[in-house]
Amino acid sequence: MAVISYREALNQAMREEMERDPNVFVMGEEVGHYNGAYKVTQGLLQRFSERRIVDAPIAEMGFAGIGVGAAMVGLRPIIEFMTFNFSLVAIDQIVNNAAKIFQMSGGQYNIPIVFRGPSGPAVQVGSQHSQALESYYAHVPGLKVVMPSTALDAKGLLKSAIRDDNPVVFMEGETLYNTTWEVPDSASGDDLIPIGVADIKRVGKDITLIAWSKMVWTCLDAAKQLAEEGIECEVVDPRTLRPLDVETLAASVNKTGRCVIVEIGWPVAGFGAEVAYQMQRHCMDALDAPIERVTSDDVPMPYAKNLEDEVQPQVKDIVAAVKRALYLE
């Protein structure tokens, strides 16, 4: 076991999978010679050739579609979006092609492609660069949507995503790249983490916090603070949004009787709304309070730091929601 960064974990996952399977290749802007806009693909060009680490010009629709075509005929592309904000340029390829070709072809062609990149707000990068769009992709049948919160999850899940025979939208946390976690090294096995399985990041009996990606960390901070007041939070990380591990989430809410969903995206039709539906559907009798939800404000992200902090969910917002659910205002 070693403590490595989330960035390093992704790098290792890609490196190991590329060594294992010659059909895996990486394509995106600045992935090769620049060593990755966020250094996630650092060193891969030196290890593999330009044939397998392909620098693309600014043409997301083009290279996302090239990935789909290559996947159809047997390669396993990893298409990097510099950020998922730019995936909107290519969304036709993801939603109309990658997600649907398996069905449109009556099962003849499957698309073993991974679309990966950072998602969600960074720091002060303005409204066009700060979006959390997971609900757009989680909405679409035919796609899998994975959002790891820790380096451990990132490595195991990226490997699973690369080996999956379906299109996987793999959304990393822009502000998570430097976080570290203990990760088993490859010598002790493949350490794949299955897609579609949630993880309990913290056990607690009083209330369930459901969050993914960066918000897991914020919830853990909130839980620490609440523990000092004797409130024990259980933090459940779905890790995969589609397919959602409703079983594990519901088991937790049925145990604690209270639920706060925390997401960094916008509220209206955000993925947390789907989670809330599932929880009320399966846990109605166990609920002591309505399901709470903490999201970013329903506004495009402003630039100024103080405004950005006001818009995004903070520990105090989660603490307040927890106390509301416990009738402890």
Add this chain to the structure above:
Amino acid sequence: MGMVRAVVTASMTTPDSKRVEHDDHQELVETTPEELAPLYRQMLAIRRLEEASAKAYSQGKIGGFLHLIIGQEAVCVGAIAALEKKDYVVATYREHGHAYAKGVAARPILAELYGKKTGCVKGLGGSMHIFDKATNFLGGYGIVGGHVPIAAGAAFASKYRGDGAVTLCFFGEGASTIGGFAEGLALAALWKLPVVLICENNQYSMGTPLYRSLAVEDVSLRALAHGMARDRFDGDDVVKVKRRIAEAVERARTTGEPTLVEVITYRFRGHSMSDPGLYRTKDEVEEWKRRDPLNRCRQRLLDVGMIDADLAALEDDVKAEIEDAVKFAEESPAADEYKKYVVKGQ
């Protein structure tokens, strides 16, 4: 009684200049009955297949959108005749002819249009989404230009693996303005991908004639911006199409470089079955019908030595094939499975 029709005279140039005289229709390419007969047979079968589909559609047996290739058969048949089995074809929603030419049989194509279980994609795709892995037919697509990067991707894979396969990508001139085409073209040129991008310019994007969509009507010129090889010719003679596309295919196979080819052609029917066709005159359509490449091919076949009896036998054979396919489609069971092919391994 009836409405006054707005008539738009089509031309290949701006309204106040003369019509461009393209390639001499009388130019004859050397061929033999052995080469030409199978090409004619394919064109005829496609023609009959499309007519049968139109009839079924008007009877309510085919639903949704139906886009017919009638009038343009020489292009898909000629071009695909230049390929090997391992080569890939990616096409649009007007792709029944391309699928047939690549080797997909009439039965599964028609059954698919009828929404039956025996359709080539089990009734899940319909007219716009014919796919057949056995013949490397990588699909019909509904989003204009969205399939061009996919074709570039198949070519990318061929180059990656060094397997020598070539990809043909068919699209209309209406696609030449959209981002997917532009990006696919740019990347194919930049990375030298073994793809032949074939623009079937039938001079109308739905109801919009060429001069109202493109500032410069020569689609093939776009290749110049990317240093890519290009070609442009009249698609009225199936053997000429085959020869010219074969050059581009050879280029892709030996040097790995792409080509942008524009083939001028004409569709006799509307954009789809719900197109009232008010944007061109009946006279114009009749003029092009008189030069039907199918008839031209038939005459040529007789001219190069096929005897009447053999030709009649060939045509009867086609008739029987399509009638059989219609019967098959009518009698096949309805599609019944739609959850099985959403996620592989589910």
Add this chain to the structure above:
Amino acid sequence: MAQILGLPKLSPTMEEGVLVRWTRKEGDKVSPGDLIAEVETDKANMDFNVEDEGVLLKLLVKEGDTVKLGAPVAIIGKAGEDVSALVEQAKQAGAAAPAPAAVAAPKPVASAAAPTEPKITAPAQAKAPATPPPSPRPAASGARPAAREPQIAQAPTAKLLASPLAKTLAIELGLDLRTIQGSGPGGRIVERDVRQAADGVGSSSTTGNGHASDAATAEAATGHADEAAAPTQALAVRHARQLVPDAAGDFEDLPASNMRKRIAARLTEAKRDIPHFYLMRKLDAAPLLAFRARLNELLGDRGKVSVNDLVIKAVALALRRVPECNASWEGDVIRYYHRVHVGVAVAIEDGLVTPVVRDADQKGIGAIAAEVKDLAERAKKRGLKGHEITGSTFTVSNLGMLGIERFTAILNPPEAGILAIGATVDEPVVVKDQVVPGKRLTVTMSCDHRVIDGALGARWLQAFAELFEKPESLAL
């Protein structure tokens, strides 16, 4: 042969058309694609093209006529054909309803109440008093109050508000909600109100021992019961160990710990309610032991695989081969699980706990060994998490290391099967008519007869035996 031409569908939503103008006349020869008429539809004036080869023998409608979709408009056939029968047929058809080939325009769907305001209906309550919906909460996110709170329409005057959990709890504790004061918004009765009311009334669950009730402390290893009852279980009470010696000193009573109470309740219920039967097999353990030795040789100091680890894998794969045994009796239905989660009985101080190896059929032997080792260690330290001791679909119990040759295990409800593993014994065995030394291990399968019959259980045991005695198949 002549045929009737019906009015075709010239636009997706067309139901009828006006035949504006015939462009051909009776007797004209036509080919596929030829225009024969103009038809005015709901969308535009469309061309009516024929798709057949032949002669237009009869035009059945006049210019200006309105024709329904599919109704006969013309007859096409060979020159000179007699079509009087068809004309008659067309007259009948024209008078009747439109041809079935016509596709009707979609009717507007009778919509449920359009959601202008969410109407919350009161849930039906069989036992507890009728409870109208909770009072509206502001839809704020985080600490920011919503700028504009949705005005939720309320049902007519609410008498009693209680959360679903409070209601369930009140039923379980036998309390009347009407006697409880609610501390939630709008006077909603919530869990703590019910618990406080329960404490105030006094507990009837103990027999006179004082007990330290510590609602904030739940024993980590006790969350084994089904999820719906979990809230009451969360109020696990830790009893102080108090010895109550009798005057003569002949015995002493130790209060039963929560774990013992739970084991008592569950296993009594299992033995009482489930029709158990038992199947035994004696297996040749030599190949498995050799396989294990080889695996451990390869692992070196990176880990250790035990016989039990291999048994767990064999059980899991056997459940894939005979999935009917991966099931539970649910009253009206038998539940067949799609995934295989194997419970592993682990003895700990004062009791027994059953951590679960999830998806054991998918995991490698090394992974199972590492996982079981970790679970067992943490079990002994009472460090297992709730989700780690629930959800098993079949259980394995091994007393071989304690010298037991053979035993029958009690089913772990709601599972339908449990496999008891005995010790490996050296004994004389018959091989090819010779008596030779052998290593034998006896397994006993306890089955729930409501789900598993003898033949089915035997089939499963056969599958298990095959995997056990040819252990290389565990790697497949």
